[in-house]
Amino acid sequence: MSLLFSILIVGIPTYLFFNWVLKKWNIGNKSNRKFIAIIPAICLSPLLYISIIYIWFFTASYYPTTNFNKNEWHTNTTERYKMSQDIIESDLLIGKTQKEVSNLLGDDFYIYNSNHIAYQLGFVPGLFNIDPDVLDIYFENGIVVKVSQHET
Structure with a gap:
């Protein structure tokens, strides 16, 4: 349940972004543009979610190393x-x-x-x-x- 909720948190802005891109590029008409934007949002939201987690893990565990002094x-x-x-x-x-x-x-x-x-x-x-x-x-x-x- 919480994973689905987390993906929705990423999915809604992704959907809005693709809806805006489709409108900006004048792809589809006003009635079907909303449905066209759902497809990339559904496909990319889990990938974006995993990418965000990966970047967070990487930055949280990174520390610089130096030569012995x-x-x-x-x-x-x-x-x-x-x-x-x-x-x-x-x-x-x-x-x-x-x-x-x-x-x-x-x-x-x-x-x-x-x-x-x-x-x-x-x-x-x-x-x-x-x-x-x-x-x-x-x-x-x-x-x-x-x-x-x-x-x-």
């Missing part, structure tokens, strides 16, 4: 997520010791165990995202072997 990392802790993709994809931390990681990223990490630490990244923009993300760093024999990100 040590000063920005330390000063803007709530937007560290912007640099996390660069840290992961560039393998910036792979092969470093925990001390080297601490010198680069700071001492404000959480220790899960001797082989796993995590840095708070802030709230990544997105739909239904209510928990902050963290940058997980995994060690083997004191050397970073894996870096990943997840929502807490």
Whole structure:
């Protein structure tokens, strides 16, 4: 029922638009123009509705990414997520010791165990995202072997 109502919300303006276009281009006569405008309105309304939802999802979950900057990392802790993709994809931390990681990223990490630490990244923009993300760093024999990100 609500889907039908939502499509009608898009369908009525679509119908009015096509009715106006048909009148402007002088297609059909006054009595049948209303019926001719119904056809594209019925066909295009669901497509427009899906397009609007898709655009809304895309814009709500988009966030810019930037290259890692040590000063920005330390000063803007709530937007560290912007640099996390660069840290992961560039393998910036792979092969470093925990001390080297601490010198680069700071001492404000959480220790899960001797082989796993995590840095708070802030709230990544997105739909239904209510928990902050963290940058997980995994060690083997004191050397970073894996870096990943997840929502807490």
